[in-house]
Amino acid sequence: MVAAAMISARPKTAKRLRWAANANAWLLLLPALVLLATFTHYPILATLYHSFFSLGRSGPATFVGIENYQAMLEDDVFWQVLRNNLVFALATVPASIALALLMAVWVDRKITGRSFLRLAFFTPTVLPMIAVANIWLFFYTPDYGLLDQILRFFGFSGHNWLGDPGTVMTCLIVMVVWKEAGFFMIFYLAALQTIPPELKEAASVEGAGRWYFFRRVTLPLLMPTTLFISINALINSFKLVDQLVIMTKGGPNNASSLLLYYIYEVAFNFWDTTYAATLTVTLIAILAVIAITKFVYLDRRIHYQ
């Protein structure tokens, strides 16, 4: 520890130095802490606080206890968006991770056109979701969109992809997987490069097949990366809502709506800010559970070393 080294260098003035170091450190931290307190910690507490109050559109807001929470539990749309979000997470996370792994394994090898492949897989990641949504909206348009044109070519009839509650979620999931897989590929690529080549040589000397090597050596070595990506992807699936604004507005009949989008609607279209706060508390709770899981199982080592 350098700090310790600095301090112990001159034992006589140690106390004064320690005080100075303390003050110094806090001064250095001040801007960050003020901003974090204003835009992260205070809002979290304020959300919780406001969720216990009435809206007070006409007259002052009054304490209503858990009334907002009761309303939330009775709100069919809330349950629907929660369910949707779960489906969305459970579909996008494994799918994008599996694809990312596949891509990374391909691109890591001496494959023909390697840099082109890497480019193709990674490009969607740098694009704005809003732009992507525009493109895919066009893609999914009934009858004359690209998807229907391709299907028609093979003799299938057109389908109202985004207008059918049975297909809209799948359509959005496919799009998000397309957008995200390349991003996760990068993490795998980084991890693959840390696997010592000697391991592979040893394996091939012993006559192990590629699949065997992948299953027995590569995959276990990539486990921490997989966990890390899973957590990130899971968190992401609760904040990816830009596409809804462009493509479906959460419809038809809330079939594609997600929790954060519902919060946005309730807060900024209906101006029911206390109910929006109640919904936000739910979202924060979900994220906190994920965070705690991560802390407990994943990176205690990193944070407290």
Next chain:
Amino acid sequence: MKFYTKALLAAGMITAAGWGSGTAHAVDLTMYYPVAVGGPLTNVVDDMVQRFQKENPDIKVQAVYAGNYTDTMTKAMTAMKGGQPPQLSVLFSTDLFTLMDENAIVPIDDLVGADGKGWLDSFYPAFMENGRIGEKTWSIPFQRSTIVLYYNKDAFKEAGLDPEKPPATWAEMAEMSKKLVKKDASGNVTRWGVEIPSTGYGYWMLQALAIENDQRLMNETGNKVSFNEKKTVEALQYWVDLSRKDQVMPTGAIEWGTLRTDFLEGKTAMMWHTTGNLTAVKDAAKFNFGVAMLPAKERRGSPTGGGNFYVFKSATPEQQKAAVTFIRWMTSPERAAEWSIKSGYVAVTPKAYETEAMKTYVQGFPQAVVARDQLQYAVPELSVHENGRIYKIVNDAVQAAVTGAQTPQDALESAQKQSERVLNRYR
């Protein structure tokens, strides 16, 4: 933090001063407005604002296009709650109750001068209905519409129908649609009979059908709705049957935005849409098309629709007066005619139809007055407290029904129940 904020504010002020220095004595107005139909209408508005400023050098209007109606309302409210309200805005004529509940707007009557009464009476009464409560006028009609039936005359001919005889009743529309549906060799539909949009403005279309079935959807004080009435259910049932039973309309939600393209591409022979899209259709259609009033069940009818000017309470008296000057300029017969010609919206005063420009236009393009003529059957658009929320509830119900997730009866029962819960506190 405080210092930081101050520094930012100071920087902002310097910038603001820099921008505004040339117009020290002008009254500044900010106006949000929506566009919900096709065509480069933002350019038209910008151009009109420019001309207004040339004629009124002491008033500066900053017209901000903010997306569709819901987006614009969201922006206006966000800005207001954030302490920077606009001085005037074009918003849904039906947002009146919400704006009043938020204490956001002022009645126009008090702001107009001696000749004000005459001016207020110069508008089509049907367009004033949504804006008048009791004795007060709270908004001025601007981009107003009714729903009309667009139909492809060439497709009518091809199907052996008389292109000068659009359907006049629900039954006729269903029958004609069956003849208009076209399929390819493998049985896939290449042209639908009719399409009624169910996203964004589904409540509006449902209201049209309900009116035609002789059912009103709300009371005058905006705190009661009748979504689960038998006649409303019948209206939605007819709509659903068009796709599920008669198979003349695609199943699933039909996009308001892409419907115009569907019609122009010949994917549907008829569509229900706002007359505000008329000019965009006229400019792009490569076939002969007609415009007709909506068909009748018990009666003809359509809700009015579109946006009105509102003046905000927080504006200074000077700004409010300037806002009214601007509104009067924008709705004068010549401008109303110009706006109607460039968009397709109904010109808001009868006088606009007596201008030379309008007369010439209508002569060459009689479709332009169908929506106006329909006004005699028109009913005010659905307008209640917490309008945004109610619209979403109805839109959800409509979508649930057209996608087959729920029966019209169940969907509307649920919509009624949810609406009751919202509107309860306004009784």
Next chain:
Amino acid sequence: MRHDGSRIETVAAWTLALLWLLPLAYCFWSAFHPAEYATRFDLTAPLTLENFARAWRQAPFARYYLNTVLLVTMVLAGQLVIATLAAYAFARFRFVGRDIVFGLVLVQLMIMPDVLIVENYRVVSGLNLLDTIPAIALPYMASAFGIFLLRQTFKSVPNELVEAARVEGASSFGVLWRVFVPLGKTTYIAFGLVSVSYHWNNFLWPLIVTNSVESRPLTVGLAVFGAPETGVDWSVITAATIMTMAPLLLAFLLFQRQFVQSFMRAGIR
């Protein structure tokens, strides 16, 4: 020597890659051809820039560009300064409550400003900053991610270098500026690229806090421009879409290697 298995894999990889580029190719097709070819594929279709011209005329994209550039610059500058100072404190000072404070910083990794829209809106409007570019930037200015990355980097700086600088009489700040910052260069680049592409693309929060053309970034401008209600003219919208993503896409194509490596570096913990 390649065997069949690997040839099949190559084909599969290429198929996936082409599939991955298909939506983009579609976008470029419709943007560079007249509207009547937007949905018809014909190799003889004439090329045109008219769609770009029309999009440019119909909305103030120049202003949107300016706003986005200002926004991204402001966020990045703020983040770099603030994260550098904080990371230095965490990496090189031992002080009371360090672990707790660090834990508080890490909260933002999980509960990002993106989900606190309701209360952050209140805060920003309380500061009287609504509809300004700083309003979009402030919640992201203190980046837990940036602090975390730089702390890791600073921790790996050898003590000898620090001592040497001290002997030469450098102050705390001097050490930071002359030793740590230069050694953190790759981390700065990595973080910078990730941050720029995040904020160039960010949408929901800017949508909420901006009201006028003067503060709207490109993404919000594009969404407002392409609002489906206007009856979607695909050719023009795809042109506008390309304009929105062009700078980032171009930068990515030119500096592909740096981008990929930066994202990789930012991802390793």
